[in-house]
Each structure stands twice: as C-alpha cells, then as structure tokens.
Amino acid sequence: MKKLSLFGITAFLLMISCAENNNNNYLPANDFAQLRVGNYWIYEWYEIDTNGVRTQFHGIDSVYIPQDTIIDGNLFFLIKGTYFGTGGRAYSMLRDSNDYLFDEFGHIRFSTSNFTDTLLMDTIIRNDPNYYCYIVYQMKDKNLPITVPIGTYKTYNFHGDLYYTHPLYEWGRRDRDNYYARGIGAIKERAQYVAMPTNLERVLIRYNVQK
16 A cells, blocks of 8 residues: 555656656747737848948848638748838748648748757749759757847757858858747848858837737
C-alpha cells in the first residue's frame, strides 16, 4: 500500500512538472504576429550599399489584416498591403498553432520554440533554369534587440540563408532576416535583389494592434 501511494505521489508530481515545463517552453507565436482583424503596420524601405550608407528606397509600405477565413477547419488571417511602396502589392494568409505560424500551403513561417531545425526551404528560379536561388530558413537571434525608427525591441528572427548556384556569383551566402517583436509584429525585414550587392531593409515606422 505504501509503495502504491509513493508511486501515485511521484506520478502526480511528474505530471505537474511536465505541465509546467510545457507552459514555460515557449511563448504563443501569435504574441509576435498579432493576427487580428483591423491591425495594421506602416514601413519604410532603405537601401544599404557596400559601404554601409543608407538611403530611403521605394517609399512607404502599408500592411493590414482586413478579414479572417476558415480553411480546412483552421482559422487563417488575410494579410494585405504594398511591397516596395507603390511598386507592387502583396498578400499572404497565416494562422497560428501554439508556438508556430503556418501559411495557407502548410509551410512554417515562424516559431517561438524551434531554434534548431530547418523550418522552410524556398527556391527562386532565375532566367536561366540551370541556375537558381534557394533560401534555407530557421529561427535565430532569440531576444536580439533591434532598433527601428519607433524604438528598440527584443526580437525573434525568422532567418533565411540565401544561396545562388551560379559558379560566377560573387556575393556568396546572403541574409534574409525577418525580425518580430512581441506585442507588435514584424518590425524589420532584410532582403536583396539577387543580382545586386546592396541590401534592402524594411523598417516599422507606425503600427496599430489590438491588445
């Protein structure tokens, strides 16, 4: 009887310990995405040359969430807006699942818990089909402070390593960064034109999210 009681107490304590660990292992992914209808974000683009000189580039982007929808039983949020100012329009659909964000194709777009595995591989075909770019994404830089015009915030980075398979490509591996701040959303993005040595940055200048 004593052995049985001791086993029951031990099992109970283990269950409590596991529950506490599960609760503390990660933050909800939506804390960093702020997927709610009516939320919006305003960004500026900058070009950074090989000497580190920044110049404003392509104007202003406006990104907002006009609606949500159900796909295969999952709640997705439509994200619409401009990309490169007036140069293009973009939209995506995201849903949160505890510590992950997924797009409508089932691809992982962010995680608060997995800083080890490759989360996504993306391929970009150039004009010559024999050579292409591919980007390998994983989470990096947990709680890294990032400064944008409206302040400095601790961020999680959905980071991509971009490679171009052409043997004469002279700029090597390049960084594609997507920094998210808790309670705000995406605050900074780093991208490139593959055929140019400069970097492009999109930084948050204004936002409105529902608490």
